[in-house]
Amino acid sequence: MLLRTQPRLRESEVTDKSLWLDRRRFLALGAAAASAWPALAGAGPLPGLIRSPYRIDEAATPLKDVTHYNNFYEFGTDKSDPAQMAPSFFGAVPKPWMVTVSGECAKPGTVSYDDLIKPHKLEERIYRLRCVEAWSMVIPWVGVPLADVLKRFEPNSKAKYVEFTTLVDPERFPGQRRGTLDWPYVEGLRLDEAMHPLTLLAVGLYGEELLPQNGAPIRLVVPWKYGFKSIKSIVGIRFGETPARTTWMKSAPREYGFYANVNPQVDHPRWSQGKERRIGEFLKRDTLAFNGYADQVAGLYSGMDLAVNY
Numbered sequence: 001m002l003l004r005t006q007p008r009l010r011e012s013e014v015t016d017k018s019l020w021l022d023r024r025r026f027l028a029l030g031a032a033a034a035s036a037w038p039a040l041a042g043a044g045p046l047p048g049l050i051r052s053p054y055r056i057d058e059a060a061t062p063l064k065d066v067t068h069y070n071n072f073y074e075f076g077t078d079k080s081d082p083a084q085m086a087p088s089f090f091g092a093v094p095k096p097w098m099v100t101v102s103g104e105c106a107k108p109g110t111v112s113y114d115d116l117i118k119p120h121k122l123e124e125r126i127y128r129l130r131c132v133e134a135w136s137m138v139i140p141w142v143g144v145p146l147a148d149v150l151k152r153f154e155p156n157s158k159a160k161y162v163e164f165t166t167l168v169d170p171e172r173f174p175g176q177r178r179g180t181l182d183w184p185y186v187e188g189l190r191l192d193e194a195m196h197p198l199t200l201l202a203v204g205l206y207g208e209e210l211l212p213q214n215g216a217p218i219r220l221v222v223p224w225k226y227g228f229k230s231i232k233s234i235v236g237i238r239f240g241e242t243p244a245r246t247t248w249m250k251s252a253p254r255e256y257g258f259y260a261n262v263n264p265q266v267d268h269p270r271w272s273q274g275k276e277r278r279i280g281e282f283l284k285r286d287t288l289a290f291n292g293y294a295d296q297v298a299g300l301y302s303g304m305d306l307a308v309n310y
């Protein structure tokens with residue numbers, strides 16, 4: 001109740017880069033939210049990170065771009081909408097973030113953010129993120145291997161796929177007041193993809209907790225797939241026998257497939273996939289098969305026609 005009467009952050013306070021770096025000032029602004037909902041305080045430090053060996057040797061995209069050039073339709077369809085609308089995420093009554101794990105597993109249940117994440121050591125990994133719109137970034141993510149989390153729920157022999165669901169809350173997500181997409185945003189992976197060591201359940205970036213525009217407090221990062229697979233603000237995880245009907249497959253089935261592996265050989269109807277623009281750079285660069293992770297993941301798809309299974 002108290003938080004409903006708190007003033008919302010002004011846009012100027014949210015878009016000022018120094019704000020992200022000046023933690024004390026930020027926490028003072030969001031003090032009530034910080035104590036009631038630690039995972040959503042925003043820009044809180046994540047101490048004790050393990051330096052994972054999964055780090056590409058390329059310059060990381062500036063924090064300002066990572067937090068201000070976003071695709072997150074729950075906040076709106078423009079790249080600048082998520083950062084601008086992010087304060088609405090703090091505006092609602094706080095509660096612990098809960099994630100429901102269901103379906104083909106021995107130990108289904110609803111667990112809090114702390115119960116889901118805190119048993120694991122946080123790693124920092126530097127990955128490429130390649131969007132189907134032919135731009136890319138390099139992001140130092142913080143998270144835990146998804147496999148370690150999923151195993152605790154003991155998927156059974158019928159579990160062949162995993163489905164992920166984003167929160168539905170039009171009060172926090174103004175974009176959900178419009179029918180741009182069929183809410184909730186749903187994504188899915190085959191179980192072996194979900195269990196692959198590269199697949200990360202991210203809770204932060206640049207050493208700090210995720211901000212709303214990047215999918216606070218928990219999102220997926222699947223670095224060899226187009227960015228739309230990396231679903232944000234997850235509240236549901238379900239083990240199933242069949243693949244999820246994902247949001248983008250429902251919205252435009254000829255444009256978006258279930259696999260969505262980065263593939264310079266197969267163009268999207270509206271965007272050539274052979275090259276990409278790294279955000280902050282002028283010249284385009286070649287897109288790499290599986291976004292540069294072919295050595296680790298190509299074997300998952302042996303015998304499959306990736307032009308058919310796009």
Ligand code: MTE
Binds near residue numbers: 185226230
């Ligand atoms: N998750 C949800 N729930 N809603 C979205 O609109 N956009 C996807 C993905 N996850 C999206 C989402 C797309 S298209 C991309 S490219 C990435 O998030 C962008 O992640 P970033 O903004 O953190 O770079």
